[in-house]
Structures are given as structure tokens and as C-alpha cells.
Amino acid sequence: MAERHQIDARGSYCPGPLMELIARIKQAGIGDELEVLSTDKGSANDIPEWVKKVGHEMVDSFQADGVWHVVIRKTK
Amino acid sequence: MEKISILVTSGSREKLQMAGMLASVGAVSGSEVLVFLSMNALAPFVKDHADDVPVEGEIGRLLLDKQAPPFLQLFEQAAELGDARIHPCSMAMDILGVGRDELLPFLGAPLGLTKFLSEAQDAQTWSF
Numbered sequence: 001m002a003e004r005h006q007i008d009a010r011g012s013y014c015p016g017p018l019m020e021l022i023a024r025i026k027q028a029g030i031g032d033e034l035e036v037l038s039t040d041k042g043s044a045n046d047i048p049e050w051v052k053k054v055g056h057e058m059v060d061s062f063q064a065d066g067v068w069h070v071v072i073r074k075t076k
Numbered sequence: 077m078e079k080i081s082i083l084v085t086s087g088s089r090e091k092l093q094m095a096g097m098l099a100s101v102g103a104v105s106g107s108e109v110l111v112f113l114s115m116n117a118l119a120p121f122v123k124d125h126a127d128d129v130p131v132e133g134e135i136g137r138l139l140l141d142k143q144a145p146p147f148l149q150l151f152e153q154a155a156e157l158g159d160a161r162i163h164p165c166s167m168a169m170d171i172l173g174v175g176r177d178e179l180l181p182f183l184g185a186p187l188g189l190t191k192f193l194s195e196a197q198d199a200q201t202w203s204f
Contacts, residue, residue, distance in 0.1 A: 013144040015101050022104045022157050046101075053105050 002031035010039045010067060017043035018050060021072070025056075028074050033059055035071045044068035077159075078107045079199035083192075087116030089129045089136040089147070091204040096150030098202060103158025110199065111151065112192045113183075114165035117204075118172060120148070121164065121180050148180065155182045163187035 007024055009017035017038040025034055038044055044061065047070045051058050059071040080102045084095045095111070103109040113121055120126050126148050131137050145153075154160035164179055166186035176186065187195075 011143045013142055015097055015150070016143070016145045019100060019104070019145065019150070019153050019157070023153075026157070050101075050105055 002029065002033065004033045004035065007034060007036045009043070010037050012038070012040065012043075014040055014042040014046065016040070018047055021047060025072075025074055030074055030076065032074050033071055034074065035069055038068045038070065039066065041068065044070055047072070079110070079196075080107045081110045081112070081192075081196035081199040081201045083112050083114070083196075083201065083203040084117040085115035086204055087119055087129060088132045089139060090132050092117065092120060092129065092147040093136075093139055093144065093150070095202075095204040096145075096147040096154070099154040099160055099162070100150040100158065103154040103160035105158075107159070108199075109154060109158065109160035110192070110195055111154070111160065111162040112165060112187060112196075113162065114168045114189075118164055118168040118174075121151075121183060122172070122174055122178055123180060152180075152182045163192070165189070165192075 007020050009020045017036050021036050048058050051072050056075050057073040059073050061070045082095055099109050099111050120129050151162055161184050163184045164186050166188050
């Protein structure tokens with residue numbers, strides 16, 4: 001059954017949030033969703049670009065109270 | 077597979093940080109990454125030497141204050157999470173007088189310049 005994981009990367013600078021996501025995605029199952037919390041706007045742009053390049057799926061990306069929430073689904 | 081080769085000769089924190097960022101993001105984005113550490117860039121990869129790294133200016137100082145990922149961690153993640161090989165220059169090792177067991181364990185075998193040039197052929201190449 002697919003799970004949802006949250007990765008709190010607030011306060012970290014590029015490429016910290018992306019690297020934390022990649023470390024966690026290796027442990028996740030196919031279909032799992034991973035939500036990265038980031039205060040680094042560069043990462044909010046870079047993570048979707050990385051997802052597109054490596055072939056996972058973007059689920060959502062939004063900002064709330066100064067924090068970016070980038071949600072992706074592991075597809076392979 | 078896209079190949080990226082990174083020649084690092086500077087020992088400044090700013091340039092090591094940029095090289096580490098490029099290596100880690102390139103490696104986890106599906107590229108084959110080759111890093112060659114020579115000249116002043118090798119000393120920070122000697123065990124317990126990372127704290128001695130000089131800064132060039134404001135960004136280098138701020139990197140320490142902010143929560144930027146340490147450059148050694150970026151290189152290590154490039155090797156662990158992606159397809160990156162990080163090699164010390166054999167000449168720089170000789171000049172510094174360090175053996176392989178004195179270098180950080182994620183570094184690969186010493187490489188000569190001829191071998192690096194051969195491996196970097198047809199790769200997107202960056203230098204710092």
C-alpha cells in the first residue's frame with residue numbers, strides 16, 4: 001500500500017532539500033508520495049526539474065506560510 | 077549516458093562548494109560524473125583537514141554560518157547516491173606526501189592526468 005512521507009528540509013540551502021529527497025526516495029516504495037518542505041526557492045524550482053529528468057511524477061507544488069511544499073510520486 | 081567531468085584545483089571553500097554541488101546534482105540526475113582533485117583541492121580531502129579550508133570572500137564566510145550542505149557531504153553523496161567517481165591526483169598526493177589511507181574513504185584510486193584526460197573525452201567538462 002502506497003505511503004506518504006514528509007521530508008522537513010526547512011532552513012537547508014540548495015542542493016540540500018533535493019539531496020534529502022533522493023536519499024529518502026531510495027528507501028520508498030513504488031507509488032509512495034514524498035512531500036519536501038523547503039524554505040529554499042531554488043529547490044522549489046529544481047526538484048520539479050529533477051523529477052522531469054529522471055522520470056518520477058509531480059503531484060503538487062505550492063507555498064504556504066513561507067514554506068514550499070513539493071510533492072512527488074515515486075514511479076520506478 | 078551523459079558524462080560530466082569536473083577538474084578541481086582550487087582549495088577555496090566557494091569553489092569546492094560549487095564543484096560539490098555540480099557533482100552531486102549531476103550524479104543524482106543520471107549523469108556519469110568523474111571528479112579529479114588536484115593541486116590545492118586535494119588537501120581538504122585528507123582526513124581531518126576540511127576545517128582548514130580558506131574562503132575567498134563573503135559567500136565563503138556565510139556558507140559556514142548558514143545551513144548550506146558541507147562540500148565534503150556533497151561529494152560523498154555524489155558517490156553514494158549517484159554514479160560519481162572522485163579521484164585524487166597521484167601527483168598531488170606525492171607532493172603532499174599522503175597515502176591513500178590518509179584520504180577520505182569515498183575517494184577512489186589515484187589517477188594520473190593522462191588517464192583523466194582519456195576518461196574526460198566526450199564529457200561535458202567543468203573546472204574550478
